Amino acid sequence: MYDIIIVGAGPAGLTAALYARRNGKRVLLLEKEGFGGQIALAPLVENYPGIPSIRGEALAEQMAAQVMDLDTEVEFGTAVSVETRGDVKLVATEEGEVYQGRAVILALGARHRALGLPGEAELLGRGLSCCAVCDGAFYADQDVAVVGGGDSALQEALLLAGICRRVYVIHRREQFRGDRTKQQALREKENVEILTPMEVQGFETREGELSALQLRDRTDGQTRRLEVRALFVSVGREPALSGFANVLHLSRSGYALAGENGESGDGIFVAGDCREKTVRQLATAVGDGAAAALAACRYLEKAT
Numbered sequence: 001m002y003d004i005i006i007v008g009a010g011p012a013g014l015t016a017a018l019y020a021r022r023n024g025k026r027v028l029l030l031e032k033e034g035f036g037g038q039i040a041l042a043p044l045v046e047n048y049p050g051i052p053s054i055r056g057e058a059l060a061e062q063m064a065a066q067v068m069d070l071d072t073e074v075e076f077g078t079a080v081s082v083e084t085r086g087d088v089k090l091v092a093t094e095e096g097e098v099y100q101g102r103a104v105i106l107a108l109g110a111r112h113r114a115l116g117l118p119g120e121a122e123l124l125g126r127g128l129s130c131c132a133v134c135d136g137a138f139y140a141d142q143d144v145a146v147v148g149g150g151d152s153a154l155q156e157a158l159l160l161a162g163i164c165r166r167v168y169v170i171h172r173r174e175q176f177r178g179d180r181t182k183q184q185a186l187r188e189k190e191n192v193e194i195l196t197p198m199e200v201q202g203f204e205t206r207e208g209e210l211s212a213l214q215l216r217d218r219t220d221g222q223t224r225r226l227e228v229r230a231l232f233v234s235v236g237r238e239p240a241l242s243g244f245a246n247v248l249h250l251s252r253s254g255y256a257l258a259g260e261n262g263e264s265g266d267g268i269f270v271a272g273d274c275r276e277k278t279v280r281q282l283a284t285a286v287g288d289g290a291a292a293a294l295a296a297c298r299y300l301e302k303a304t
């Protein structure tokens with residue numbers, strides 16, 4: 001029986017584990033992939049106070065090492081449900097394990113949103129990618145495109161501009177939402193072409209691999225064919241909380257509704273990008289993790 005089961009070892013979950021262990025709680029950290037969550041994919045992190053510049057992967061490793069030094073128990077598996085039985089919460093995984101805890105912190109982050117086009121799912125890994133850090137090198141010296149207008153899309157495009165021959169950045173609005181410095185840096189790259197306001201309408205394939213995109217200009221409705229070897233989709237993220245709706249309060253967009261202390265149900269806390277909030281960043285994920293862990297500790301103390 002654990003005091004606190006933390007699901008998700010991204011920045012929010014790792015911070016929650018750090019605080020809960022330092023409070024002497026028996027903690028299980030359950031993660032489905034690897035330590036660090038999304039930040040491990042960031043080429044460079046330059047907005048985390050006290051660390052002027054660091055590779056996301058290195059920061060994730062440091063965060064995880066700090067938590068492991070506190071003898072935190074870790075299991076790898078995908079949580080699929082949480083149930084309350086009296087004072088006990090049961091966390092079940094896709095792999096068939098059931099863990100018991102007295103409080104649960106869900107720090108599941110958010111997953112990539114799809115474009116919703118026919119054939120999209122089949123093309124994942126066959127020219128369609130959601131991660132330039134992971135897949136950019138496969139398309140070295142080739143022509144690729146990025147679709148999206150936020151910070152992540154701009155960051156992906158900047159990274160690809162250093163690897164690929166030509167990078168097209170497609171956004172459905174005239175203006176990007178992302179950071180102005182990144183926009184400027186992108187406009188200064190000779191191998192980057194910005195296509196706005198344009199949307200991707202469909203895919204062409206050759207031997208099962210992406211070979212071209214069908215685009216539509218949103219100003220005049222004209223269509224255009226763009227030959228690329230890869231499309232990096234960066235059109236936002238959505239939480240994966242629907243399986244936990246029985247123990248959480250969810251907003252209409254599917255994020256968990258919780259106050260500053262992260263409590264979203266009895267003994268159920270949320271932290272990080274899966275929480276309904278306006279800023280989804282490393283600094284806010286870390287803050288959420290700390291607040292949720294301390295609130296869970298108070299919950300346990302009240303219950304005894």
Ligand SMILES: Cc1cc2nc3c(=O)[nH]c(=O)nc-3n(C[C@H](O)[C@H](O)[C@H](O)COP(=O)(O)OP(=O)(O)OC[C@H]3O[C@@H](n4cnc5c(N)ncnc54)[C@H](O)[C@@H]3O)c2cc1C
Binds near residue numbers: 035043
């Ligand atoms: C490419 C990129 C670059 C970024 N750069 C920056 C930056 O420079 N500065 C900045 O402030 N922010 C940046 N961000 C945003 C930042 O990474 C996120 O806001 C932050 O990681 C959110 O932390 P989190 O712990 O809430 O969620 P995540 O980082 O998403 O972590 C969630 C974790 O939960 C795990 N998980 C999910 N579902 C389950 C399940 N069912 N069972 C078990 N485990 C599960 C996931 O595998 C993951 O490890 C970037 C994001 C990306 C994608």
